[in-house]
Amino acid sequence: xxxxxxxxxxxxxxxxxxxxxxxxxxxxxxxxxxxxxxxxxxxxxxxxxxxxxxxxxxxxxxxxxxxxxxxxxxxxxxxxxxxxxxxxxxxxxxxxxxxxxxxxxxxxxxxxxxxxxxxxxxxxxxxxxxxxxxxxxxxxxxxxxxxxxxxxxxxxxxxxxxxxxxxxxxxxxxxxxxxxxxxxxxxxxxxxxxxxxxxxxxxxxxxxxxxxxxxxxxxxxxxxxxxxxxxxxxxxxxxxxxxxxxxxxxxxxxxxxxxxxxxxxxxxxxxxxxxxxxxxxxxxxxxxxxxxxx
Numbered sequence: 415x416x417x418x419x420x421x422x423x424x425x426x427x428x429x430x431x432x433x434x435x436x437x438x439x440x441x442x443x444x445x446x447x448x449x450x451x452x453x454x455x456x457x458x459x460x461x462x463x464x465x466x467x468x469x470x471x472x473x474x475x476x477x478x479x480x481x482x483x484x485x486x487x488x489x490x491x492x493x494x495x496x497x498x499x500x501x502x503x504x505x506x507x508x509x510x511x512x513x514x515x516x517x518x519x520x521x522x523x524x525x526x527x528x529x530x531x532x533x534x535x536x537x538x539x540x541x542x543x544x545x546x547x548x549x550x551x552x553x554x555x556x557x558x559x560x561x562x563x564x565x566x567x568x569x570x571x572x573x574x575x576x577x578x579x580x581x582x583x584x585x586x587x588x589x590x591x592x593x594x595x596x597x598x599x600x601x602x603x604x605x606x607x608x609x610x611x612x613x614x615x616x617x618x619x620x621x622x623x624x625x626x627x628x629x630x631x632x633x634x635x636x637x638x639x640x641x642x643x644x645x646x647x648x649x650x651x652x653x654x655x656x657x658x659x660x661x662x663x664x665x666x667x668x669x670x671x672x673x674x675x676x677x678x679x680x681x682x683x684x685x686x687x688x689x690x691x692x693x694x695x696x697x698x699x700x701x702x703x704x705x706x707x708x
Contacts, residue, residue, distance in 0.1 A: 456482055456490045461511070464500065470508030529652070529661055530562045532694040536687050537564035540665070544683060548665045550691075551587040553595065554579075556606045558588045558662070583622060584611035586637035586647035587662035593629035594651050594659040600626065613639045634681055635662075638671055646672045648680050650688035655696040663688045 459480050464471055476487050491509060494500040498514040533550045540548050541564050550562040557579045582588030583603050592600050600623075608617045616622045629635040637647040649664035665684055672680065692698065 453486070453490060456480075456486055457494060460487070460490060460494070461499070461515075464509065464511050470503060470506060470510050472506070472508045476509070528695055529691060532691055533562045533663070534564070536663075536690050536694075537562070540564070540683065540687055541566060544665070544680065546665045546667055546680070548663065548687070549587070550661055550663060551585075551591075552661045553582055553588065553591045553599070556582055556603045558582045558585055558591065561661075580641050581609060581611050583608050584615045584637075584641040585664075586635045586640075586649035586666075587664040589625060589629050589637070590635040590649040590651045590662040590664070591659050593626040593635065594653070612641045612645075613643055615640045634685055636677075636681075644668055644670055646670065648672075648677070648684045650684045652688050652691045652695075653697040654692075655698075657698070660695075660697075661691075663691060 459482075460476055463476060463479055467475075473484070473487060473491065476482070476491070477484055480487070491500060491502070495502050495509070495512070498512045500509045501512045502509050530550065537548045537550075540546070545566045547566045548564050549560045551558040551560045558581075560576060560578045563576060580588070582592055592603060604619055604622070608615070608619065608622055610617050616625055625635075634648060634650045637645070637649075639645060641647075645666055646669055647664050647666040649662045651659045652661040652663060654660045663684060665680055667676075667680075
C-alpha cells in the first residue's frame, strides 16, 4: 500500500485531490455533465475517495460511494492504474493510491522542506550569536504561518509554536513577504480588511501601502506591538530561484521597542540570515531586491 512520505505531512495527498466541498458537488453523475471533461471530474472524485478511505477500496465501493456508472469507474481506474496514479491488488482487486502521486505532492513542498532544513542551521547560529527567538514563516491567503522556529534561552521570551498563524498585515514577517508579492496577494489582504490585532496595527489602507513601499526600499520590515502587545520584530524576505518571495525570516523580542543599537544589529543580522537562506535554495536576493537601500 502506498503511503505519503512522512516529511510531506499528513495532509500532503489532499493537496492534489478535491476538497470536501467540491466532492459534495459531484454527488451524482448528472452533476458531471456541467463540466467540459466529465472523466477528469470522475478521476479526481475517485482519488479523493481513496484518500478519504486510506485503504484498499473495491470497484463496487467506488461505484456505490460516488454513484457513478460501472463502465465509467472501470475505465477511469484502468487509466489511472496504467499511469501508476493508483494500483490494483492482483488478488483482492482493490485499489490504493499509487506512487506516481508523490510527484505532485512533493513538488510544491520541495523548496519549503529544503528551506526548513537550512533554516534550522542558520537559526541555531543566529541564536548562538544573538540569543533571540527566530522563526520562519510563509504566506497563506491573508495570514502568515510559522513553519519553523528556534527559541532563545532567555527566561522571558516569545511564546510561540510551529503552525501558529497571524494576520499578515499585522506582522513584520507578513509585511516583508507582502512587499514583494504580486498585487493580487496584497489586494486579497486589503479586501479582507486591516483588522486591528495589536495596539499599533496599521489599519488604514494608504498607510499600509506606504509601509510596504518602505519595506521594499529598505529590504526589511519591522513591527512594534502591531500583532501582540509588548512584542517587537524585525523580518526580511526569502526568494527562490525565480525571484519569487517564498518565506520570511523573523526575530521577535518581548519588548515594547528594541533599543536603537540592538535594533540596528538585529536588522543587519536578519538580512544576512535571509540572504543565506535565499542562496541555500538557489535564489538571488540581490536581483529580487533590486534598487533597495542599505
